[in-house]
Amino acid sequence: MKTATWLMTGALALGVGFQTARLQAAAALPEARRIDEILARHWEKEKLAPQPLAPDEVFLRRVYLDVIGRVPTLEEARAFLTSADPTKRAKLIDQLLASPGYASHTFNYLADVLRLLSDAKDSKTGQAYADWLKTALAENRPYDQMVRELLTTEGGAWDSGAIGFYMRDRGMPLDHLAATVQVFLGTRIECAQCHNHPFDKWTQMDYYKMAGFTYGMDTRAYGLTANKSVKKGQRKKMAGEDRELLQEVRQNMQEVMKPLRYTSIHSTERLPHLPDDYKYDDAKPKEEVAPATMFGHEVVPGPGESRLAAFSRWMTSPENPRFTTVIANRMWRRLMGVGLIEPVDEITDSTVPMVPELMTYLERLMVEKKYNLKSYLRVLLNSEVYQRMPSPKGLEPGETYAFTGPLLRRMTAEQLWDSLATLISGDVDARSILPDERNAAQLDALGRLSDAISEKTPEQLVASVKALQGTEEGAKQQRLDALSAEMKEAQKAGDKERARKLASELAGLRRGSRDIAFVAVLGEEGAEQYEEAMAEARQGAPKKGDGKKGAALNREEMRKMLAEGMTKQEIRAKLQEMRDTARVNGSAVRASELSSPAPRGHFLRTFGQSDRETIENGNTECSVPQALKLLNGPVAPVLMASNSHYQAALEAAPDRRSQEETVYLSLLSRRPTVEERQILDNVFEAHPKTALEDITHAVLNTAEFLFIR
Structure with a gap:
């Protein structure tokens, strides 16, 4: 039994043990001082007092979780808390913003905003999309540039993973437009897809005019279906026999x-x-709609500029009345717990920010920083308001806030997972996040196939097939066709x-031969190289921590779970969690x-990761x-395992006092x-053999561990 009595004392409740401190005389940024001056005037007007400045311990944990999404390591905590450098907070902020952890943590946030799926039907494109976003963040690409790339990129996933933005809503261009406007302009227009908006000024015509900019992005054409030359070749006057052969090639290539x-x-x-039931007087049902913006200046494409490029230029312009507001407010909300405008994506003409002067300044600041999110966040992090103690009470829905300090927040699922990974494996940021090499290899092979297809004219395809018909491959193809016809007759x-x-017999023959149309497109050598590349990519390199022992454990667990009556979906989620835990043990x-998002039932989903x-x-x-996961799950035992960084630190501590300090500094x-x-001394005296595990288990289950102060 864990030390329940100790837990009930509430000795580790929020606020206990912290002493007041003053902010060190750091070289505050002028922009940060401006934020504090605006808020000071607002507090004076509202007759409010700000929260006290947070001590180093609170600031340290908060800034690590907010910037790189994990708690500091034991070594990092000791180094900061023992430093006498008066500028150590500003230096730590710069260090964290330059860390690979910034890209990882910001990816988790933007993946939720963009509804990114790395493991859907289009998993290769989904993973390429995830890799593109991680790379853009690691390079600190300006936000407006990222948005323009998302809106205008076309081609294959092997060229740019940014095509995943449109592929996320493939076949649903109208729904995709609503999501685009909500994410980047903070405006909800989805109601106007079917009728004039009942609570805002947007009409159904406004909706369709906006959709006109992005509606032409075709997410379904691929291979020969995207080869305009081949499609035209079927319509023009080819010889009847050749035309039939071209059609046969298309069918065989599917x-x-x-x-x-x-x-x-x-x-x-x-x-x-317009839809069949369009009922307004400004147009007729089924009428084609030309693109036009819903607010702001008119979009006029420049010489050689596509309408989509012009649209992206309008969308990301500093003159756009909402683009800058939305991203400035989103980033403020990430650090402070609530936006100056709430909800962040339901802005209307009547919306008034909680502190209007501050919202105006943050918009100007974002433009001055040229949409460099790191530079913008650096200002916010260096402000006194960010470095104050959290408000002692939460906000009710619809309640305004004067920002006397950040709000108290619980860790996100990803912050909790990454913090546990840090405790188990040490510095999880020692290695930069890298693109999925196996997925990249598959995409490279697919890119070569796509290029080969797009380069073929109808005449070249027909000529290649004719040349192969008299070869061994041609004979095999004839036999395949004959067997296929016989099988259909038998059925x-x-x-x-x-x-x-x-x-x-047909399956056996297919395993030993290549489709003649495939060889006609790629050539004998190219077909062989493609097959080898795809096979190698499918096999991939074994994941660290996924050895034979882990596989055996999975089979044992599966038998146990089946006996307990778990559903297949529950079993898949459990096994995925076991594999991910093994990977955390082996490679941080x-x-x-991991798969984004994790499967339902996984630790991450249990703690609130977005679907x-x-x-x-x-x-x-x-x-x-969640409580059961922490109380009865494997978290504490994994932390106390022999290969855990946390356990190694406990073993290295020379005495009981040092061990107690190690637990608290680490967690x-x-x-x-x-x-x-x-209290800790009492635990050691009552349970000397299990005291450290009991204390660890208890601290993990406190509000102080789970919340960001």
Whole structure:
């Protein structure tokens, strides 16, 4: 039994043991001082007093979690808390913003906003999209540039993973437009897709005019279906025999081209048409709608500029009345716990920020920083308001806030996972986040296949097939066609036994041969290289921590779970969590490097990771399953395992006092108070053999560990 009595004392409740401190005389940024001056005037007007400045222990843990998404290591905590440098806070902020952890943590946030799915039907494109976003953040690409790339990139996922933005809503261009406006302009217009907006000024015509800019992005064409030359070749006057052969090639290539599905998008001149039941006087049903912006200046494409490029230029312009407001407010909300405008994505003409002067200044600051998110965050992090103690009370829905300090927040699922990974494996930021090499290899091979297809004219395809028909490959193809025809006849006649035998023979022959159309497109050598590359990419390198022992444990667990009556979905989630835990033990894998999102039932999903079905859908609400995960799950035992960085630190501590300090600095980024040491001494005396594990387990289950002060 864990030390329940000690837990009930509430000795580790929020606020206990902290002493007041003053902010060191850091070289404050002028922009940060401006934020504090604006808020000081607001507090004076509202007759409010700010929260006291946070002590080093509170600031240290908060800034690590806010900037790189994890608690500081034991070594990092000791180094900061023992430093007498008066500028150490400003220096730590710069250090964290330059850390690989910044990209990892910011990826988790933006992946939720963008509803990014790395493991959907289009998993290759989804993973490429995730890699693109990580790379953009690691390079500190300006936010407006990132948005322009998302809006205008076309081609294959092997060219740029940014095509995942459109592929996320493939086949649903109208829904995609609503999501685009909500994410980047903070405006909800989805109601206007079916009728004039009942609570805002947007009309159904406004909606379709906006959709006109992005409607032409084709997410379904791929391979030969995207080869305009081949499509035209079927319509023009080719010789009848050649035309039939070209059609046969297209049909035979369908199986070969399956891996190319959902991997490319192409811009077209297609425009939306009003629905059949359009009921307003400004147009007729089914009428084609030309693109036009819903507010701001008119979009006029420049010489040689596409309408999509012009649209992206309008969207990200500093003159756009909402683009800058939304991203400035989102970043403020990430650090302070609540936005100056709430909700962040339901802005209307009547919206008034909680502190209007500050919102105006932050908009100007974002433009001055040229949408460099790191530079913008650096200012916010150096402000006194960010470095104050949190407000002692939460906000009710619709309640305004004077920003006397940040709000108290619970860690996100990803912050909790990454913090546990840090405790288990040490510095999880020692290695930069890298693109998925296996996925990149597959995409490279698919890119070569796509290029080969796009370069072929109808005449070249027909000529290549004719040349192959007299070869061994051609003979095999004829035999395949004959067997396929026989099997269909047997099935039609109801001869199941003969159909089964023919199917088996057909499968065996296919394994030993290549489709003649495939060879016609890539050539013999190219076809062989493609198959080798795809096979190698599928096999991939074994993941660290996924050895035979882990596989055996999975099989044992599966038998146990089946006996307990768990569903297949629950079993899959549990096994994925076991694999991810093994990877954490072996290679310090952050949440950003796992499937995004994790499967339902996984630790991350239990603690509120977004399912990515709707925009910014993650939550930090507490639940009974979360409590059970921490109380009865494997977290504490894994921390106390022999290969754990945390356990190694405990073993290296020379005495009991040092061990107690190690527990507190590792988990809470502070040292225990005098009162807490007395309680810890009692635990050691009552349970000397299990005291450290009991204390660890208890601290992990406190509010202080789970919350960001």
